[in-house]
Amino acid sequence: MPGTLIYAEVQKGEIKKGSFEVTSKAKEFGGDVAVCIIGNGVDALAPLLAKYGADKIYVVDGPEFENYVPEAFVQAFAQVANQVKPSVILASATAQGKDFTPAVAARLGVGAISDCVDLAKEGDKVVAKRPIYAGKAYVKVEALNDPQVISVRPNSFTAKEIAGAGAVEKVAVSLDASKIKAVVKSLELAESDEPDQTEAEIIVSGGRGMKGPENFKMLEELAKLFGPTATTGASRAAVDAGWREHSYQVGQTGKTVSPNLYIAAGISGAIQHMAGMGTAKVIVAINKDAEAPIFTKADYGIVDDLFNVIPALTAEIKKIKG
Amino acid sequence: MNTVVCMKQVPDTETLIKVQGTGIATDGIKWVMSPYDEFAVEEALQQKEKMKAGAVTIVSLGPDRAIEAIRTGLAMGADNAVHINDSAYYNAADPFATAAVLAAAIKNLQYDCVFLGKQAIDDDSGQVPAMVGELLGIPVITQVLKLEVAADKSKATVTREVEGGQAVIEVSLPVVLSAQKGLNEPRYASLPGIMKAKKKPVDVKTAADLGVTAGPATAIKEMTLPPARQAGKIIGGDDAAAKAAALAKALQEEVKII
Ligand SMILES: Cc1cc2nc3c(=O)[nH]c(=O)nc-3n(C[C@H](O)[C@H](O)[C@H](O)COP(=O)(O)OP(=O)(O)OC[C@H]3O[C@@H](n4cnc5c(N)ncnc54)[C@H](O)[C@@H]3O)c2cc1C
Ligand SMILES: Nc1ncnc2c1ncn2[C@@H]1O[C@H](COP(=O)(O)O)[C@@H](O)[C@H]1O
Numbered sequence: 001m002p003g004t005l006i007y008a009e010v011q012k013g014e015i016k017k018g019s020f021e022v023t024s025k026a027k028e029f030g031g032d033v034a035v036c037i038i039g040n041g042v043d044a045l046a047p048l049l050a051k052y053g054a055d056k057i058y059v060v061d062g063p064e065f066e067n068y069v070p071e072a073f074v075q076a077f078a079q080v081a082n083q084v085k086p087s088v089i090l091a092s093a094t095a096q097g098k099d100f101t102p103a104v105a106a107r108l109g110v111g112a113i114s115d116c117v118d119l120a121k122e123g124d125k126v127v128a129k130r131p132i133y134a135g136k137a138y139v140k141v142e143a144l145n146d147p148q149v150i151s152v153r154p155n156s157f158t159a160k161e162i163a164g165a166g167a168v169e170k171v172a173v174s175l176d177a178s179k180i181k182a183v184v185k186s187l188e189l190a191e192s193d194e195p196d197q198t199e200a201e202i203i204v205s206g207g208r209g210m211k212g213p214e215n216f217k218m219l220e221e222l223a224k225l226f227g228p229t230a231t232t233g234a235s236r237a238a239v240d241a242g243w244r245e246h247s248y249q250v251g252q253t254g255k256t257v258s259p260n261l262y263i264a265a266g267i268s269g270a271i272q273h274m275a276g277m278g279t280a281k282v283i284v285a286i287n288k289d290a291e292a293p294i295f296t297k298a299d300y301g302i303v304d305d306l307f308n309v310i311p312a313l314t315a316e317i318k319k320i321k322g
Numbered sequence: 323m324n325t326v327v328c329m330k331q332v333p334d335t336e337t338l339i340k341v342q343g344t345g346i347a348t349d350g351i352k353w354v355m356s357p358y359d360e361f362a363v364e365e366a367l368q369q370k371e372k373m374k375a376g377a378v379t380i381v382s383l384g385p386d387r388a389i390e391a392i393r394t395g396l397a398m399g400a401d402n403a404v405h406i407n408d409s410a411y412y413n414a415a416d417p418f419a420t421a422a423v424l425a426a427a428i429k430n431l432q433y434d435c436v437f438l439g440k441q442a443i444d445d446d447s448g449q450v451p452a453m454v455g456e457l458l459g460i461p462v463i464t465q466v467l468k469l470e471v472a473a474d475k476s477k478a479t480v481t482r483e484v485e486g487g488q489a490v491i492e493v494s495l496p497v498v499l500s501a502q503k504g505l506n507e508p509r510y511a512s513l514p515g516i517m518k519a520k521k522k523p524v525d526v527k528t529a530a531d532l533g534v535t536a537g538p539a540t541a542i543k544e545m546t547l548p549p550a551r552q553a554g555k556i557i558g559g560d561d562a563a564a565k566a567a568a569l570a571k572a573l574q575e576e577v578k579i580i
Contacts, residue, residue: 011485067489070452070461071461096485099452102417102456103455103462105418110418110539111416112417127543133333135548136339136547137346137545139542139546142541143540144539182461182491182492183491186490187487187488188490190487253357253358261573261579271338282577295553296551299554300554302557302562302565308566312563312565316566316571317570317573
């Protein structure tokens with residue numbers, strides 16, 4: 001029965017959380033849930049996918065898949081897709097997923113729907129809900145042809161442990177090397193094991209009110225207290241001032257995030273910033289200006305100097321955690 | 323070096339969105355060049371200046387008003403433009419159909435590099451660059467932060483953003499590149515630039531002129547606004563420490579996150 005084929009992404013030897021999230025979701029659609037995992041030395045990861053609902057796991061393994069090179073991965077995945085003939089293809093809309101998914105769709109001769117936050121099965125169709133204008137509006141979109149290729153924003157669904165049949169098949173793909181025209185020369189990854197902002201459950205973000213790069217240490221310390229699913233963010237003003245890298249920027253021209261908790265310190269709440277984090281479940285604003293627009297959207301607000309509030313909050317949470 | 327820049331006109335980021343049917347009400351909107359496309363135009367200009375040769379062509383799919391953003395690109399320094407003015411395609415707002423017409427227009431041009439923005443800030447799809455590359459049958463590198471093209475134009479060294487860091491990639495030309503913020507600082511159009519832009523050639527086409535018949539691959543069923551966020555509570559207290567303590571308590575007991 002044609003079902004769903006999922007692209008499972010591997011980073012630093014582990015499957016991304018978002019890949020499990022879409023696998024669990026696909027289980028609700030009915031039909032077989034197949035997962036394709038591509039990498040070097042990834043066969044050991046297959047059983048984990050079964051735990052989250054995979055009925056069938058296609059493993060494409062080899063040294064040529066050590067680094068993500070779109071052409072090689074697209075060729076491999078397209079071969080598996082042509083074998084499985086799924087009606088739906090899902091991937092997590094991580095940085096890699098956003099690069100990979102449209103290329104796969106075009107290779108298969110179909111369109112795609114990117115960065116969705118909800119999916120509903122209506123007959124043969126998956127209706128996908130996605131934000132546009134950085135979250136100022138939402139559309140429900142349907143793919144007109146099969147396979148319906150959809151990428152899903154991390155944190156949109158919960159990864160549930162529901163056992164799938166978990167049959168593993170190793171696929172030997174034949175790559176057309178003449179088409180692979182890009183080579184990764186070097187890869188520089190930050191040492192930190194913080195989650196990416198788009199995947200984080202808690203984000204402690206700072207703006208111009210932080211006054212300088214050194215003060216972000218304070219936010220890092222607070223974020224750390226919340227555990228491994230927390231990280232820091234920044235407004236564009238802080239990024240433009242050179243205090244934080246652009247990869248930290250939240251907003252219309254930065255990352256769109258939907259954490260469970262977003263703490264905004266010294267951020268006024270400009271429309272372009274709010275667009276990027278307006279879907280956070282809980283927003284906390286700390287700002288010394290009671291008129292700052294962020295207070296009209298925040299669930300909890302503190303009107304005070306952040307240089308007094310943040311250290312006090314950090315101390316309080318330490319106390320609670322004991 | 324000859325380059326093509328795909329550029330989209332979008333509502334200014336300050337725009338408050340109002341829904342009309344499955345699209346937005348366009349009254350009172352200020353239209354601008356999509357911010358990431360400014361980086362794309364700038365990079366094309368800088369590469370041309372470095373090589374001291376070649377032409378920069380802007381390709382844009384959009385209605386009559388898109389000519390304003392096209393003129394902005396020409397005023398920045400692009401040499402000519404192709405304006406695909408075809409309502410069936412711009413109204414569909416489908417990345418695949420958009421990529422199909424853009425690729426068809428690009429095929430008629432000379433190019434070593436095709437530049438696009440990382441994403442258009444209206445539909446936020448981020449799909450058109452990869453699809454254009456697929457349809458042209460050339461490699462694509464998205465989220466580019468730095469570009470160095472070899473003097474003989476055979477290859478380029480590209481730094482791109484990846485999750486948690488950067489990757490340096492060597493790629494043969496021609497190539498499709500999508501611009502991430504940080505690639506460059508877009509220039510403003512100068513007054514002489516604006517005057518000159520008025521005389522630069524803009525070729526207006528329909529999808530049929532380009533031989534494209536592919537229809538949209540997706541359909542928008544509904545557009546809604548998110549539920550408005552309400553102002554919550556302001557946490558009071560004698561001093562910052564008291565307010566912080568009350569917030570910590572709320573995070574523990576109400577939000578249940580600690
Ligand atoms: C095309 C375009 C795209 C954009 N994209 C983005 C984007 O992606 N993301 C983004 O964030 N912005 C974006 N912006 C910029 C946006 O318009 C705002 O300029 C920016 O968000 C302001 O950042 P901020 O809130 O840190 O700074 P400000 O607006 O200057 O606010 C600083 C706040 O800190 C408070 N403050 C100062 N000192 C203290 C203190 N000691 N204690 C407590 N509070 C204090 C002040 O009261 C003030 O409210 C974009 C703009 C444009 C034009
Ligand atoms: N209608 C269009 N005309 C020209 N270029 C476009 C159009 N739509 C998208 N693009 C290009 O593709 C990039 C990514 O757009 P998108 O995939 O829609 O987010 C944009 O930054 C533009 O460079």
